[in-house]
Amino acid sequence: MIRKFITLAVLTISLFSCNKTDNEIYKDPTAPVDQRVDDLLSRMTLEEKFWQLFMIPGDLSDEKERYKHGIFGFQVATKGKSGNSAEQLLDYSGGSNARQTAELINNIQKYFVEETRLGIPIIPFDETLHGLVRPGATAFPQAIALAASWDTTLMQQVAHAIATETKSRGIRQILSPVVNIARDVRWGRVEETYGEDPYLTSKMGVAFVSQFENMGVLTTPKHFVANVGDGGRDSYPIHFNERLLEEIYFPAFKACFTEGKSWSVMTSYNSLDGRPCTANDWLLNKKLKEEWGFDGFVISDAGATGGANVLHFTAKNYAESTEQAIENGLDVIFQTSYDHYPLFWEAFEKGMIDEKAIDEAVRRVLRAKFKLGLFENPYIDAKEADQFNGTKEHRELAKVAAQKSIVLLKNENETLPLSKNIQSLAVIGVDAREARLGGYSGPGNNPVSILKGIINKVGEKNVNYAPGSGRQIANYTTVPSSSLFTIENGKKINGLTGEYFNNSELNGEPALTRTDRQLNFGWTLFSPDQEKINYDCYSVRWTGKLLAPETGTFEIGIKGDDGYRIYIDNQLVLDNWKKQTVRTLTTQYRFEKNREYDLRIEFYETVGNARFNLVWNVGIKDDSEQAINEAVALAQKSDVAVVVAGIEEGEFNDRAYLSLPGKQEELIQRVAQTGKQVVVLLVGGSAVTMTNWIDQVPAIVDVWYPGDEGGNAVADVLFGDYNPGGRLPVTFPVHESQLPLYYNHKPTGRGDDYHNLTGKPLFPFGFGLSYTEFQYSDLRFDKQQIGQNESTTVRVNITNTGNYDGDEVVQLYVRDLFASVARPLMELKGFQRIHLKKGETREVSFSVTPETLKMLNEEMQWVVEPGDFRIMVGASSNDIRLRGILHVNE
Secondary structure, eight states: OOOOOOOHHHHHHHHHTOOTTSOOGGGOTTSOHHHHHHHHHHTOOHHHHHHTTEEEEEOSTTOGGGGTTOOSEEEEOOSOOOTTOTTSSSOOOOSOOHHHHHHHHHHHHHHHHHTSSSOOOOOOEEOOSSSOSSTTSOOOOOHHHHHHTTOHHHHHHHHHHHHHHHHTTTOOEEOOOBOOOOOOTTSTTGGGSOOSOHHHHHHHHHHHHHHHHHTTOEEOOBSBSOOEEGGGEETOOBOOOHHHIIIIISHHHHHHHHTSOOOEEEBOSSEETTEEGGGOIIIIIIIIIIISOOOSEEEOOTTOTTHHHHTSOOSSSHHHHHHHHHHTTOOBEEOSOGGGHHHHHHHHHTTOSOHHHHHHHHHHHHHHHHHTTTTTOOOOOTHHHHHHSSOHHHHHHHHHHHHHHOEEEEEGGGOOSOOTTOSOEEEESTHHHHOOOOSSOOOOSSOOOHHHHHHHHHOGGGEEEEOTTOSOOOSOEEOOGGGEEEEETTEEEESEEEEEESSSSOOSSOSEEEEESSOEEEESSSOSSTTTSOSSSEEEEEEEEEEOSSOEEEEEEEEEESOEEEEETTEEEEEEOSOOOEEEEEEEEEEOTTOEEEEEEEEEESSSOEEEEEEEOTTOOOOHHHHHHHHHHHHHTSSEEEEEEEOOOOTTOOOSOOSOSTTHHHHHHHHHTTOSEEEEEEESSSOOOOTTTGGGOSEEEEOOSOOTTHHHHHHHHHTTSSOOOOOOSSOBOSSGGGOSOOTTOOOOSSOOOOSSSOSSOSBOTTOOBOSSOEEEEEEEESOSEEOTTOOEEEEEEEEEOSSSOEEEEEEEEEEESSOSSOOOSOEEEEEEEEEEOTTOEEEEEEEEOHHHHOEEOTTSOEEOOSEEEEEEEEEETTEEEEEEEEEEOO
């Protein structure tokens, strides 16, 4: 039933009756924040309330009068684009420098503070996953790499540097970090996370957010609560019970709120137990706000508020979707364009939303703006932006972070470190030269490639480079618009005429006729036209001319959803008029250069979720064999070959296969067959399977996406100026069929092997080698028996028994030996990264508290049950060196 809302006319009259003598409490900095919020809220029109709940990328260049009612905030648009935003919804790095951005934000803020009726400042926001995504900002190693350091002090230093660069530009909210748990490494966004473990993720998350919050920049842990579902697929629906959520997926969020003081949180696109996370009363109202006492505000992921109707089909339209979201706990609608606002304003305007829910959402936003001091200090000193961005100190820190993140996975026969006196070194692979920074990155500040880093270390005359086969194999390409022609309004233009029918038989009059420049569509979430074409039952006929750019026999066909056929010069050349699966089907056809051919393509869809791409191999030349041969020849005349191999991943780029893409595996195998020493460097943010080549190479190093100073840091490790000490924050499987695979699972009831494959990983969680060796000894407890509310300390001695100074990550795991409900076989409950000189011994201690030993009992209560707990200390989850029993008395 539509709720009656106080009319705009009456509210506006009452507000404008306020005169200059009115006591404007909200402008009084000495008044309590809640009083200021209530006073300001009482003065606001419905429109002004709505706009405080609407955030977009943009600025005032699109007519500032549009924003006369205010707005929550902008992701401020600046000039230019980076090359890293193609896979993302927004352009995350404009071309303005730091000072220009700060000046622009000041000018925007000035309008809202001085020219709007109530003078409510905005919250400028941006992304800082591993560095502010703006030109001039320092690019640190990717988030998963920072987690691989297992060093919370380092994380605090990195976060402080990023926060300094962020705030100096006037940005006061960051849509970071990602504290989702990465239990399935097929997920394309593993690189953005801190790995698979809730304890490690919590510690890294708190270290990150606390530095921003202490500096007056709001943090937004995301995506609440899990952004990956079955098959490692992004935003897939999840059906986790409350125990799993409390034990695995909630802890990092709760830690960020309670310990790190995060003041915002972003919901995930997917649904939880049938309800969209953006409109989930149990998740947002009952759990987050009521049970946890979260005082901040909840924002949607970009475009997710309308997801209830266009993605999850739990609302009839955008207005109903908006109603559901706000009433079920969402506070701020995050959209990608100003032009979207009418879709959401309708629910406000028609009185569909409970007034108390609106006021509560606005109250949370206003409270944050007062908390930030924006009403008293809305502007930034723009001169400081140049002073604090991309500094020498931050670059040096980026190098340290890269060094500490690198994980040595294999090192047979002490292949590494390499001698600096090497006479000839072959560096092979496109990733050696590209200096990729990873997802959600700005352009960086002159990132140092691995090739450049090696040259910096040993000199250019000793280093030779070959690109090898690359990460991708292009068998086909989309037929370009330059080869397609049709007639529109009597004129010949590029593209084909598409006739769209609301049936699967191409019957009757088309519901839509338009010109499509190319046939390369992904109608996975929507129909070809939301207003005119059905989502799950339609057909299309494209007609026009095809211009051949070359003479020869080529393959032409369709990559995509089945149910299509192709006619050339009225001859049926490809017939696949059936529904079965997604695949690429082509046929050979003889073309003559510059000749025009009549082209007709027909397609139908009966269930939705369609992909359709007209492809051919014209202009495709596979030179991968030649590239591999050149790399092999280079390796043969070199003393050592360093093969740098990378993966393809990212947002909405989940991986079904974890092997190296393209022909990189063949490249490694062929180079290894030369008999020369081969070192493989892995570039990427997730696990890689290696069955086809791991036994053929003596040394493997995971360098992740190592940031601006990555090349120099990698060279330091290769040539022994830095002893690697990073550890894996995710499990590396032997094969994709083992997934999901994680160390802290509960007892299986039987075995965990397959008939034809082990159930164990290739490299376990916490794994990493060193150029030196460490001995663990003398595990002891201050008290080996404690009460349920008591604590103790476990101590061990660590000795560097090898020939190099180095870092060891000492890891504490706990297992409850007998409990009322099944408990994990082991759980990480402590870690310390320590540096030891060769021959040095140090005592390492861990506190074991009730928090360490607590569990959820059958009644879903957090308790410490009496009994025995196995305390394990080791170098990884699969390399336990010492163990002891701690007894908890009743």
